[in-house]
Amino acid sequence: MVDRKEIAHLGDLVKVDLKEPEKYIQQVDQILNYFERLDRVEYNSDKTLRKEVSFESLRDDKYEQFQSDGKPLIDYLKKDQNNFVRAPKMI
Amino acid sequence: MSLEISATEYLSRVRAGNISVEEFVAKTLDRVHTVEDKVHAYITIDEQNALNKAKSIDKKIKAKEKVGSLLGMPVSIKDNICTFGLKTTCASKMLENFVSPYDATVISRLRQEDAVIIGKVNLDEFAMGSTTEFSHFGPSRNPWNTEYVPGGSSGGSGVSVSALECMISLGSDTGGSVRSPASFCSVVGLKPTYGLVSRYGLVSYANSIEQIGPVARRVEDIALVMNIIAGHDPRDDTTVQNNKVDYTAGLDSGIKGKKIGLVQQMIGEGVDKEVSSATNNAVSKLQELGAECITISLDAVEHSVAAYYTIASAEASSNLARYDNLRYGFDFGSEGFEFKAYVSKIRSNFGPEVTRRMLLGAFVLSAGYYGKYYLKAQKVRAMMKSQVDEAFTKVDFLLAPTMPILPFKIGEKIDDPLTLYLLDINTITANLTGIPAISIPFAISSSGLPIGMQILANSFEEKSLLQAGYSLQQATNLPRVPL
Numbered sequence: 001m002v003d004r005k006e007i008a009h010l011g012d013l014v015k016v017d018l019k020e021p022e023k024y025i026q027q028v029d030q031i032l033n034y035f036e037r038l039d040r041v042e043y044n045s046d047k048t049l050r051k052e053v054s055f056e057s058l059r060d061d062k063y064e065q066f067q068s069d070g071k072p073l074i075d076y077l078k079k080d081q082n083n084f085v086r087a088p089k090m091i
Numbered sequence: 092m093s094l095e096i097s098a099t100e101y102l103s104r105v106r107a108g109n110i111s112v113e114e115f116v117a118k119t120l121d122r123v124h125t126v127e128d129k130v131h132a133y134i135t136i137d138e139q140n141a142l143n144k145a146k147s148i149d150k151k152i153k154a155k156e157k158v159g160s161l162l163g164m165p166v167s168i169k170d171n172i173c174t175f176g177l178k179t180t181c182a183s184k185m186l187e188n189f190v191s192p193y194d195a196t197v198i199s200r201l202r203q204e205d206a207v208i209i210g211k212v213n214l215d216e217f218a219m220g221s222t223t224e225f226s227h228f229g230p231s232r233n234p235w236n237t238e239y240v241p242g243g244s245s246g247g248s249g250v251s252v253s254a255l256e257c258m259i260s261l262g263s264d265t266g267g268s269v270r271s272p273a274s275f276c277s278v279v280g281l282k283p284t285y286g287l288v289s290r291y292g293l294v295s296y297a298n299s300i301e302q303i304g305p306v307a308r309r310v311e312d313i314a315l316v317m318n319i320i321a322g323h324d325p326r327d328d329t330t331v332q333n334n335k336v337d338y339t340a341g342l343d344s345g346i347k348g349k350k351i352g353l354v355q356q357m358i359g360e361g362v363d364k365e366v367s368s369a370t371n372n373a374v375s376k377l378q379e380l381g382a383e384c385i386t387i388s389l390d391a392v393e394h395s396v397a398a399y400y401t402i403a404s405a406e407a408s409s410n411l412a413r414y415d416n417l418r419y420g421f422d423f424g425s426e427g428f429e430f431k432a433y434v435s436k437i438r439s440n441f442g443p444e445v446t447r448r449m450l451l452g453a454f455v456l457s458a459g460y461y462g463k464y465y466l467k468a469q470k471v472r473a474m475m476k477s478q479v480d481e482a483f484t485k486v487d488f489l490l491a492p493t494m495p496i497l498p499f500k501i502g503e504k505i506d507d508p509l510t511l512y513l514l515d516i517n518t519i520t521a522n523l524t525g526i527p528a529i530s531i532p533f534a535i536s537s538s539g540l541p542i543g544m545q546i547l548a549n550s551f552e553e554k555s556l557l558q559a560g561y562s563l564q565q566a567t568n569l570p571r572v573p574l
Binding site for chain 1: 175176190192193325328394396397398400401408411412417418419420425428429430431432433434435436438439441443446447449450451452453454455457463464466467468469470471472473474476477508509512
């Protein structure tokens with residue numbers, strides 16, 4: 001059962017100030033209850049899908065400057081000065 | 092000159108000099124201005140650039156210079172695909188002013204072939220939804236009845252093609268998001284095999300299942316677009332070489348001698364009576380065309396919605412963690428804020444469905460629940476792939492109605508997310524297993540609402556899938572959109 005405390009914790013994990021947490025309690029709980037049916041499946045194998053990719057098939061790991069219309073990407077970003085992005089203080 | 096002509100007919104008329112590109116694009120823009128108030132397909136209309144581009148293509152044609160194969164065909168693009176110099180909002184307040192600094196690979200390829208981009212079209216925020224009601228910019232409306240939802244999340248793509256506001260559109264399909272609006276708006280929508288079309292420049296939602304796909308009014312138009320967008324892209328390592336398959340060749344090869352499996356779990360409980368009856372009619376039509384139809388059981392479909400939403404929410408929660416409004420986003424000063432408080436405040440601008448999925452994703456991935464939900468969902472996915480592989484040893488195609496019910500009224504189900512999730516039951520198999528699937532307009536209900544049929548094929552069998560779709564399309568005769 002998902003309660004107010006759990007929803008607040010999830011909001012904290014995904015970094016969202018939940019304006020109306022009550023709205024999500026019942027809906028998330030209902031959906032998770034539906035997901036419970038995954039417990040009732042008869043799993044005959046532990047197999048999960050995965051694709052193996054050979055190292056050789058990957059593109060070369062080399063520096064390539066991103067440019068768009070002749071400008072570097074930084075020119076398209078919100079920046080303060082000297083090409084730095086301003087972030088709030090970390091405490 | 093009708094805007095209803097097919098893409099192939101458009102090309103031959105432009106080539107013959109019967110119409111100019113500017114004339115057709117201008118007429119398309121007139122149509123957009125006439126119907127947009129009623130259907131709200133577009134978020135951004137790029138009128139001036141579209142007209143300028145059309146004029147420049149006409150000039151090239153006149154001067155007998157080399158022109159791209161689309162000859163100025165008007166297209167619309169789902170607003171989660173990056174288009175250089177144009178906004179890519181993902182229908183979210185978080186990106187309402189974000190202008191793409193580069194083109195997605197599919198856009199570069201369309202531009203190279205001289206497509207004219209009319210604008211960017213509406214979607215559920217970050218492509219999470221199946222009705223287009225979860226757009227920050229308001230819902231799109233179904234051209235067949237504007238009180239009804241057009242499907243989603245690529246609702247703007249379905250609506251713009253159906254309402255003659257463009258000729259073709261690109262959408263993205265994570266759980267049916269191209270096929271659902273195609274079905275609800277009576278147009279054709281293809282979800283290609285995972286890896287056939289580059290996702291470079293598609294704003295990520297659930298990377299392991301999503302795929303860009305075309306929407307058009309005719310199967311032959313879909314084939315034309317696939318010839319341009321399919322194939323390997325060095326910027327997307329999941330893409331494969333397709334050996335330049337010509338999807339337009341042999342479209343009329345027919346379906347005689349092919350074996351089709353009607354998926355039992357997709358036609359049972361919860362399917363609307365008229366949808367059910369249309370499915371039976373589709374089976375009869377395909378049999379008349381020489382196909383053999385049998386019933387196929389895919390047990391894993393019963394667990395697919397739970398598995399799909401576990402995986403999709405987990406990937407969404409991870410992908411959307413990047414939106415902190417620091418490098419791009421809207422103006423909101425960080426002065427006086429501690430880092431986490433700033434980010435959490437900014438992120439409260441996500442809409443309800445995106446927030447819900449991030450919460451679910453965080454839950455199913457959190458310590459103690461990973462094995463209970465996420466790992467089991469991945470096992471269901473493997474089980475489903477194995478059952479689908481087994482099915483394709485017996486049949487050439489699978490068949491089911493694209494959507495189990497008819498389009499419904501805007502607002503009718505918006506507060507019931509689980510009911511909305513369950514509507515994806517027939518479409519998510521293709522996403523979880525990576526196979527291609529196409530929705531073909533098949534019938535119109537007694538209340539005047541469209542019903543689409545879905546055909547699924549084995550991985551990278553798009554060519555034969557389009558042939559099957561074409562056969563079904565040719566066997567139908569549907570009314571024109573009443574708008």
